[in-house]
Amino acid sequence: MLHWLKTPQSPIVAQYIECYWTIEKTAKTNLNDFPKLNPDPATHLVLSPSEQPFLYKVDDTAITGKGSHWLYPHRNTFQLDHSQPFIHLGIKFRTGALYSLMLPDYEHPTLDDVHELKSDIPIQQQDIPNLIEMAKNNVDMCCQNLDELLIPWLTKSKQDRHSELVKKALSLLDSVAINELSEKLFCSQRTLERSFIRVTGLTLKQCQSMNKLEVILEYLYQRDADDIDWAEIAVMFGFSDQPHLIRYLKNQLGLTPKTYEKERGLTIDVYGGIDSF
Template sequence: MNTWKIKPTSDLLAPYVEYIWALQVTEPSQQSALLLPNPSANAILSPPEDKHVYRKNGFELEVQGGHWLSAYTEELYVDDLHPRQLLGVKFFPDGAFGLGLMRAESANQKLIQPLPSCFQWQDEMDINCPDAAAHIIESQLLSLPPIDEQRIWKSVHEARLYINEGKSLDLLPMSRRTLERQFALVTGLSLKQYEQMVKMDRLIWAIYQEQNEKIDWSDLAYRFGFSDQPHLIRQLKKAIGVTPKRYLIEKHLSIDLFGDFSN
């Protein structure tokens, strides 16, 4: 398996794009990768003959070639049963809207959707040449016209940074009701959903860094603001679909391109 990720080199794209990534599956596997809940959309470019299979809540979603993967609040699995190659863009949660891609591609809230027309798989895209492949994708993104709703995007962008930094949203110059409405419009998530995903992301990363199974769950519950150990464990199982004990044994995190972890 060949993977890489690169931050955008264009200052114009930096506020919107977290990174450009690649994945090449050369040896198919029967084991599915767990993709943790993710507040960010991904534009995935792939040769039209390549098959991609996702599984969620017992349902199987199959797609050929390039596609748009919306933000998702529950665990998602992806199968590596077939050789395939992908180049993609992971946007910040507000980034797709800021570039004019979110509203058109997420109006019906489907998990898998067609790629926006600005993205095209090209024969000269070579996963083994990261800088050149990333440059082509950046060029496609830079061809997008500016959006008319920059003011809304800036408000939500600032709110998201406040959440990430642990600042109170009461410091922002707008009502909570207005912020809730704008945040849902721009990210497809409620403020509560995003705040919970940020907290769970940090919790899961803390667990993943443990070198053994002897974790002080009560201490973790206190550090991450859960009422007690059972509350933490219930929320963790709800987020990743497996018990903490099983997760510690398997630690079957996905590669970076769909989240913040590598296996």
């Protein structure tokens, strides 16, 4: 299995792109056939071979298509279909970045959805096979080419007072209580909440909860089931008690901690999140 994650080399690109990532499954790869993708406040551009199918399922709704596609911020856990060999080269945008990039076919904000790629970015369909080949054989060259393709587009972005305020809020969101953010940013709570929803499509609480979930999952991935103390984890991550943590995980992932212990690899942020599984 091929799997890597790299940050952009260009500081211009890094303002809008959090990372590039690749995951590949071959016929010989031992990988969960139907992993789940945890809620994510970021948008991903997933570059894939044109005839390669994709499937994202939430509850009784399935979103299907072929080839490259946009994976927008999602508040629920998606189940993926990785039962057949595949390869994805991904671009993970920073939370709220698409607000400033003014895609012609993009109605902002788009949530909980997947759209096939149109000609709305400087990466053309003919570029994708070469990029995927580089992702497999020369990671640094792949990242450099992505930087070069994206820079002309990203330099045309437009920031406004809403995007500037949200950028500052995001830098503090994981370390400052939500009810203290507006004071830190010298604005009213109402102004902050409205700008945040306008730019990201999410509330501050939704985004903070998604960020916390990713940190918890990373902590869990690094430990064997026998080493996990759920009561200790509840205290460590600011939950009032273990039942509070259980309710949180069930709401976010559709799994209880005990189910997670049994299935372990079921919930994997394979798209630009945890760098090992």
